[in-house]
Amino acid sequence: xxxxxxxxxxxxxxxxxxxxxxxxxxxxxxxxxxxxxxxxxxxxxxxxxxxxxxxxxxxxxxxxxxxxxxxxxxxxxxxxxxxxxxxxxxxxxxxxxxxxxxxxxxxxxxxxxxxxxxxxxxxxxxxxxxxxxxxxxxxxxxxx
Amino acid sequence: xxxxxxxxxxxxxxxxxxxxxxxxxxxxxxxxxxxxxxxxxxxxxxxxxxxxxxxxxxxxxxxxxxxxxxxxxxxxxxxxxxxxxxxxxxxxxxxxxxxxxxxxxxxxxxxxxxxxxxxxxxxxxxxx
Numbered sequence: 430x431x432x433x434x435x436x437x438x439x440x441x442x443x444x445x446x447x448x449x450x451x452x453x454x455x456x457x458x459x460x461x462x463x464x465x466x467x468x469x470x471x472x473x474x475x476x477x478x479x480x481x482x483x484x485x486x487x488x489x490x491x492x493x494x495x496x497x498x499x500x501x502x503x504x505x506x507x508x509x510x511x512x513x514x515x516x517x518x519x520x521x522x523x524x525x526x527x528x529x530x531x532x533x534x535x536x537x538x539x540x541x542x543x544x545x546x547x548x549x550x551x552x553x554x555x556x557x558x559x560x561x562x563x564x565x566x567x568x569x570x571x572x573x
Numbered sequence: 574x575x576x577x578x579x580x581x582x583x584x585x586x587x588x589x590x591x592x593x594x595x596x597x598x599x600x601x602x603x604x605x606x607x608x609x610x611x612x613x614x615x616x617x618x619x620x621x622x623x624x625x626x627x628x629x630x631x632x633x634x635x636x637x638x639x640x641x642x643x644x645x646x647x648x649x650x651x652x653x654x655x656x657x658x659x660x661x662x663x664x665x666x667x668x669x670x671x672x673x674x675x676x677x678x679x680x681x682x683x684x685x686x687x688x689x690x691x692x693x694x695x696x697x698x699x700x701x
Contacts, residue, residue, distance in 0.1 A: 439625050453625045493622065493629055500626040551674055551699060553622055553631055 431531035431570070443490050443560070444524035445514060451505030453492035454555075458525045458535060460486040460566075486562040488525060488539070494546050494554035508546065508556055515541040520563045530573045537566035576633045576698050577616045579663040579671050584612060584637075587657040593650050603640070609689055610641040610650045617695070632699030635673070639692045651678070651692035658696050673698045 432440070442449040443456040450456070463482035472478055494508045506514075514521055518540075526534035544558035577600065584590060584598050590612075597603070597611035620631040637654055641647030659675040677695040684691060 442625060449625070451626060452629060454622070456625075493624060505626065551632070551672070551697065553629065 430529075431533075432527060432529050436527065436532075440527040440529070441525065442527070443488050444522075444526070445506045445511065445560070446521045447524075448504050448506045448510075450490050450492055450511070451497050451500050451507055452495045453490055455492075456488065456490045456525070458486065458488045460484065484565075486537075486566060487542070488523060488560040488562070489558065490560075491555065491557045494548070494556040511541065511544060511556070511558065515544050515558075523560055523562075526571050528571065530571050532571045534569050534571045535566050536569070538563045576665070576671050577614075577635070579665050580614055580616075580635055580637075580658065580673060580696070580698065583657055583661055583663050583673065584614065584654070587653070590650070590653045590657050593653060607640075610639065610646050612650065612654060613638045613640070630700060632697055633671075634676070635696045635698060637694045637696065639694070641690050641692075644690045647690040647692045648680070651680075651694060654694060658694075662701060670701045671698045672701050 438455070441456065442453065462484045464479040465482040467478035467480055496507050496509060498504060498507050520538040520540050522536065523539045524534060524536040526532060539560040539562045542559050542561040544556065546554065546556045548554040581598065581600065585596070594610050594612055597607060599611065599613050601613065601615045603611055603613050614635060614637045616633055617636050618634040620633070621628040622631045637658070639647050639651045639654055641650060655675055658673045660672065662670050662672045664670050674697050675694065676697050679693040
């Protein structure tokens with residue numbers, strides 16, 4: 430049974446290779462499509478028409494930088510894991526979902542296209558990055 | 574040991590400070606009629622950062638109040654306290670280490686009722 434009401438943002442996670450990004454503080458999935466404009470001399474009242482064009486997507490994440498590989502008895506992606514993924518030319522499997530059966534689950538392959546680590550004096554070090562989707566994502570639901 | 578007792582360890586084991594105040598270093602409040610000078614420390618805040626995996630500690634704020642019979646006394650002790658706690662590390666029983674850093678100071682206001690001078694300092698502490 431899917432989540433009732435509004436999602437709690439804490440529950441929606443980005444998974445990299447099957448594991449969530451450890452100590453994440455926020456994540457965003459963005460999908461977009463370019464519209465091919467079809468304005469011509471026959472367009473009604475000069476308004477442009479449009480056709481579906483190229484789709485693309487990305488997932489961005491922010492969190493605290495940590496070497497932890499286990500949190501709450503679950504394996505998580507550490508900063509080292511993410512840097513290894515960034516350094517790889519091979520696309521990895523990602524997933525954006527909650528853990529509640531029936532909730533929306535978007536999955537696919539991607540590459541980490543940017544990653545930043547910020548370290549201010551006497552503050553928690555933070556990281557942020559972007560996964561660029563490679564190929565078409567799959568729109569499904571969290572299985573039981 | 575918690576961070577508060579870590580601060581106490583730093584204060585109570587510093588020879589220049591104990592030379593001035595002896596063992597008169599108290600948590601939260603001093604006993605009534607304690608002779609000056611003395612030091613009172615207390616934890617003001619504990620910060621945490623919320624993550625999707627749960628809260629992560631983000632440091633503590635401490636207040637150290639130095640009480641002296643006159644401005645000279647409280648300022649002299651305050652300078653030693655600052656040397657004792659500014660950018661210092663302390664190993665906790667948990668195996669973690671905290672670092673304390675000076676943050677702010679309110680100089681030697683006079684307490685009309687108690688007839689003493691005090692210097693109030695604030696410090697931040699966090700795990701290294």
